[in-house]
Amino acid sequence: MSTNKHGNEDSHLPPISDGHDPATETEGLDLVGVSSDREETAYAWDLATGTIIWEENAASIIGVNDIRQIETGAAFHALIAPEHLSSRLEVFSRSASEGDRTRGVPYRIQYRLNPGGLRSRKTVRVEDHGYWWPGPDGHPVRARGVIRLIHERELEQQRLLIHSDLDELTGQLNRIRLTEALGTVLSRAERDRTSHGFLVVAVNNMAVINDTFGIETGDQVIAEVGKRIRAKMRGGDIVGRYSSNKFGIIMMNCGTAALRRATDRFVKVIRETTIKTTAGQLAVTISIGGVVIPDQANGIQDALNFALRALDAARAKRIDCAVLYEPESSGDIARVRSKTVADSVISALDNNRMRLALQPIVSAATGKPSMYECLLRMQRPDGQLIAAGDFVPIAEQLGLARLIDRRTLELTVELLKKHEDLVLSLNVSGLTCADQEWLTALRRVTEGRKNLLSRMIVEITETSAIQDLDQSIAFVDTLKELGCRVAIDDFGAGYTSFKNLKLLNVDIVKIDGIFVKNLADDTSDQIFIKTMVDLARTFGMETVAEWVSDEHSVKYLMDVGITYLQGFYYGMPIDADDYKKPQPPSGSGSFVGLGS
Structure with a gap:
């Protein structure tokens, strides 16, 4: 344990208040309140910007030619031996409690550095200890620490550390x-x-x-x-x-x-x-x-x-x-892609990079949005958004559907709490229909509040509903008892009989877009949709036509009595963060679609 010139022991890192910003200390930097000796140096790290401010002796202590080589967290991490990097990152990846915002979270770790870069044979072992302070979300936003060289005389005392690394x-x-x-x-x-x-x-x-x-x-x-x-x-x-x-x-x-x-x-x-x-x-x-x-x-x-x-x-x-x-075959390529998708999905879930886009579902009677469908998007680390169709099918095959559905539920309820005017529909997989934990999560995140549950529509696909009809019926009944509405999605894509549709007792039938996209020219599709709308009306169910893209289709659908219309004609999906409550029209005109 080292001692500074004032006689204080160990890390010499007194807690600082939440308002203190180490990154502003640019002159006469004395991060630890003492002058470091020839075997240690100090730093202040702003994790939000990645900037590290070092004590004046840092370059000579660590062994780099220029302090600019280590002026960011990423640059410093590039010098850490690969077998030790994950250990250091773990120190700054966990969350902290409210009380830690004032006193800070202590850390102490040892690792090997390559000051000349990973291709260099020059290495030093260091001990890195200090405190980090969390932001509002509990994750680190800044840190102050001391890096101390470990010399040969200490290596025997560190035998357990070395033993944990080497064969x-x-x-x-x-x-x-x-x-x-x-x-x-x-x-x-x-x-x-x-x-x-x-x-x-x-x-x-x-x-x-x-x-x-x-x-x-x-x-x-x-x-x-x-x-x-x-x-x-x-x-x-x-x-x-x-x-x-x-x-x-x-x-x-x-x-x-x-x-x-x-x-x-x-x-x-x-x-x-x-x-x-x-x-x-x-x-x-x-x-x-x-x-x-x-x-x-x-x-x-x-x-x-x-x-x-x-x-x-x-x-x-x-x-x-x-x-x-x-690669021996297309199977190898598929395995690599599946693994890539799985890793990306898990990373996005762990790092809160799942996003919602909202697509309007318009009332045929008023021409205005009555509800919005929640469309899941996965944000890559570089900010690029990936549509659900590019990862959900593979994720379902790999058993990740329940995790995705749970996160979609949480994001949906957050939006419902934020916007009291919103009515949202969300899709769930076939596995979720048998997942009692999802229903438990629904009760927990909504706190049983009827003003939230009544503005939520849960969509299950036709094909998943008929795999275990009794189970699906029980799932639908439970949701309706809680106060949600239920829609059967992609109707017509599978083989559900009209009898089964009645047994499911859903509130809304969403007609598969494959019957809508060529509606203006295909008489068989026209007959199917008219029959479906009439039947749903008999059962007391509302109907939604998906993939609506042109004015001729809109006219036919409205003539046969469709309840709602959804598609690019009425609006592209928007980021959920960009949603604003629709304002009353200034004139008497009705809602105008993109195709008008």
Whole structure:
């Protein structure tokens, strides 16, 4: 524990009030209230802007040539060893309580830095400790800390930290740290649009060596192979022991051609000389499987699986060689896309990047919006919005539908609370019809308030409704008891009989847009819609025509008695944040659609 010139111990970081802004301290910066000694420096980090203000000695302490190399959080993180970056990010990713806004949240962590960049062999170990303060949402907005060098004399005291990083036999990263490093590199590759390589190297015939000469000899072989591979790696590349006879190698900034050259080096260095063991000189060979990331794999599991698949192909050749992964079929591409979608959806849910767009559903009688359908959008980290049709079908197949429906419910209720004039409809998947937890969540987020529930319409698709009719009937009945209305969506796309439609006892029937888009020219569609409207009226149900896009269709639909119209003719979806309560028209004109 260090002591400053005033005799205060440890981090010397007194709490500051919520109104204090460390980023304004630009002259005579003394972030910790003391002059740092030659082994430590201090910083103030504004997480909102990413700016870091350092104490004057920071460049010399950390070992960078220019303080501008570490003047942002992103730039500093780029110098942290991949196996340790996630640990530091976790410190600043959790939320804090109201009381922590004044006293701050303490943190203390140790990690390895590469001051010359990840390709450099120069490394230092540091201890980073301080306080961070949360904003209104409970997440960090600023931090003040001290970075202290850890020297060789302390490494023995830090044995447990080192042991948690390294494999005891080979001295390389263990599987856990190797996997964490791979995840960090993948994230950076996505952000920086760079290519890297991931290799799995297997020592051949280890079972024979262990059976013939003993496990101790086998361990000597594995340790020597790891040492030789390390010697042929470039600065900044990462190697770890993946399993008993396998190593994983992360090749930084490495395309396909460079990856092939690297595998040739590794194969040659093992093949060219024998390995000395206590049992004598042994000839050993290796096989290698590789994959280019994130081009061919943008997730940890895909990178591992594809590299192992390529390794199997290399070992099947029965010679020491390397094989780089190539997609075998459209199925491989589909698996990669599914994994990408799943990762994106989970990230968006975890980071509150799901958004709602609202499309008006217009009353045929008044020509004005009576309600709005909530259309889900996923916002990527770069701000781009992805329509539900591009991710929901895959997400449903991967079992993420319930999570998506839960978040859609929360966003819908937030809007209903914000705008007392809004009536909203939201879609739920077939799985949610059997999800009692969703109904529990509905009661919880609405607090049972009838003024919210009565302005909510829950849409279930025809195809999901008929999969388990009894279950769907019970779901509809529960919603109506709570005070919601229920609509059956995409009616006509499946095979629901009119009898089943009556049993479901929904309030609204939404006619599938496939019967509407060619309505002006297709007499069979005209007959179907007229029949459907008449039948719904008999059952006491309202009707909505989807995909309305032209004036001729509007006229026919109104003539046959449709209740509501929805489509681009009456309005494109708008961001929910842009919704404003419609103002009464200045004249006597009716609502005018986009197509007018």
